[in-house]
Amino acid sequence: MTDAAxxxxxxxxxxxxxxxxxxxxxxxxxLGIALVLRVLLFQPFTIPSGSMEPNLLExxxxxxxxxxxxxxxxxxxxxxxxLNGRTxxxxxxxxxxxxxxxxxxxxxxxxxxxxxxxxxxxxxxGGVVNINGKPLAMAAQQPALVDMGYGFTQQVQRFEETNPExxxxxxxxxGPDSRGDNTGVYTVPEGCYFFMGxxxxxxxxxxxxxxxxxFKTGAGTCKWDYELDQYIGDEVGVGFxxxxxxxxxxxxxxxxxxxxxxxxxxxxxxxxxxPSRFFRVLK
Numbered sequence: 361m362t363d364a365a366x367x368x369x370x371x372x373x374x375x376x377x378x379x380x381x382x383x384x385x386x387x388x389x390x391l392g393i394a395l396v397l398r399v400l401l402f403q404p405f406t407i408p409s410g411s412m413e414p415n416l417l418e419x420x421x422x423x424x425x426x427x428x429x430x431x432x433x434x435x436x437x438x439x440x441x442x443l444n445g446r447t448x449x450x451x452x453x454x455x456x457x458x459x460x461x462x463x464x465x466x467x468x469x470x471x472x473x474x475x476x477x478x479x480x481x482x483x484x485x486g487g488v489v490n491i492n493g494k495p496l497a498m499a500a501q502q503p504a505l506v507d508m509g510y511g512f513t514q515q516v517q518r519f520e521e522t523n524p525e526x527x528x529x530x531x532x533x534x535g536p537d538s539r540g541d542n543t544g545v546y547t548v549p550e551g552c553y554f555f556m557g558x559x560x561x562x563x564x565x566x567x568x569x570x571x572x573x574x575f576k577t578g579a580g581t582c583k584w585d586y587e588l589d590q591y592i593g594d595e596v597g598v599g600f601x602x603x604x605x606x607x608x609x610x611x612x613x614x615x616x617x618x619x620x621x622x623x624x625x626x627x628x629x630x631x632x633x634x635p636s637r638f639f640r641v642l643k
Contacts, residue, residue, distance in 0.1 A: 476554025568597020
């Protein structure tokens with residue numbers, strides 16, 4: 361009697377191996393194309409906090425364009441030291457919502473709005489941003505009830521802020537005397553940028569001490585002025601952000617779910633979706 365295993369000829373075995381190799385090659389090609397697109401063109405991010413409310417909410421799934429400001433080592437996963445500075449760098453525009461690497465660790469992704477350009481003098485007084493001695497126009501909007509989590513809500517004031525270039529966007533404020541509403545004057549060094557969250561009283565941003573001086577990035581021009589600490593306490597924030605740390609411009613909210621959605625509960629993907637925020641272009 362012939363063993364069943366002997367029914368498989370060497371030709372058939374070789375064909376199975378070849379087919380497996382082709383599958384591996386196809387997967388490798390797909391991963392390679394995805395990596396190239398992620399590095400050169402677009403990258404998705406999920407918003408993890410409320411620091412950019414009311415424009416970005418926790419659970420928003422956004423698309424960031426990597427080509428908007430050129431590329432640096434931070435355009436590549438894990439930030440390998442294969443690029444120095446920016447390649448084909450482009451200057452961001454004030455008012456852009458930008459993803460950047462937190463300067464103190466060069467790993468953590470932050471998202472904030474660009475407020476101060478190199479050479480600007482930025483100050484916050486009574487909750488109003490002043491740039492080069494001129495306050496930004498703020499038009500009061502209808503107050504809103506904000507979900508603070510755990511069943512709590514709080515009324516907040518909203519404003520339409522207009523920057524020096526005429527760009528308009530909404531901001532959110534819990535009151536004119538909160539932490540970070542009255543600061544010293546920040547002079548933004550060359551090659552660096554000043555960022556703030558749109559949720560002005562719930563954002564660790566460039567108003568706050570970065571926790572290290574100079575930055576571990578080696579970008580010595582982005583040193584923090586420690587005389588500013590007395591104005592806003594000792595919270596660890598972002599400080600000035602080197603141009604090299606910019607990852608890309610937030611372009612669109614692709615999808616959105618509220619905080620109750622869970623990966624392993626598929627019904628929440630529908631029940632907790634926020635379709636009114638799908639495909640919303642950011643400004």
